[in-house]
Amino acid sequence: MSIRVTARIAIEEDELQEDFLRASGPGGQNVNKLETAVQLRFAAMASPNLPEAVKARLVTLAGRRMTKDGVLVITAQRHRTRERNREDALERLLDLLREAATPPPPPRKATKPTLGSKRRRLDSKTRRGETxxxxSGRPED
Incomplete structure (x- = not known):
């Protein structure tokens, strides 16, 4: 079954690997005996469903979460239940992929300031200098 990322991009469920581990932090006795934290792994660089441009932006966005092998690792341990942590990890992965799928804005074209903006700037400088x-207590020139 495929997971829809955007209108054009979908990833297969078998591309995801989940590992469960013990969560750190508070949780009472459960923290010592239940493995509720989820580590979601997605081999982004090996995925045939991601365009090259998306992969390049994903490497930049992922930062330390991307391994040298091109595997994206997301760890979720915010919630007390395994199921909520699974949903959280998947949602964070999809958010990251959607952000990588949006193309960057076009580069800004440098323009000259208008004559009116130059005059307004100089007028405000003159008024400020006058104030x-x-x-100062010195007499006027």
């Missing part, structure tokens, strides 16, 4: 000059 400061009046604060």
């Amino acid at each position: 400061k000059r009046l604060r």
Whole structure:
């Protein structure tokens, strides 16, 4: 079964690998005997369903979560139950993939300031200088 990321991109469930481990932090006795934390692994660089441009942006966005082998690792341990942590990890993966799938904005074209904006800037500088000059106790020139 495939998981829909965007309108054009879907990943297969068998591309995901889940490992369960003991969560750190508070949780009472459960923290010592239940493995509720989820470590979700997605081999992003080996995935045939991701375009190359998305893979390149994903490497940048993932940062330390991407291994040298191109595997994206997401660890979820916010919730007390295994099922909620699984949902959380999957949602975080999909959010990251959606962000990588959005193309970057076009580069900004440099423009010159308008004549009006130059005049407004100089007028405000003149007014500010006048205010400061009046604060000083020295006589006017």
